[in-house]
Amino acid sequence: MKSFNDSVYEIVEKIPVGRVATFGQIARMIGRPRMARFVGYASNNQKSWHLPWHRVVFKDGTLIGEPFHDKQYRALKAEGVKFTRDKKVIMEKYQWHPESESMPPDIRDWPLKF
């Protein structure tokens, strides 16, 4: 059976360039909706340092705290992600919705289906 961390890594590596996911979203996607903080802990693992962790943000679009904040900001900016005045990702625009990538916007009801 796959470990919790490995499930997390599988999701994170699939986040497309220029899109973001939240910790809670990833937890829900692997069927462990209360495990948002452990998604974050998984990112501390050296084994996963090559993954695009800069595309993982807090639920309201806030970037991760120091010492990662600045690098994350620049990495996302380089991918075309736009921010609000207070340096939060505009989630309505950039959050990754894997279930509805190729569907019309009007039936994108994620995350309610998770």
Add this chain to the structure above:
DNA sequence: GGTCTGACTAGGT
């Protein structure tokens, strides 16, 4: 093999 601890979030007071 026990103890510690670290990039979260929804719900409640």
Add this chain to the structure above:
DNA sequence: AACCTAGCCAGAC
């Protein structure tokens, strides 16, 4: 609006 709590993984020592 500002705390507080529960959830219960996995690697390092």
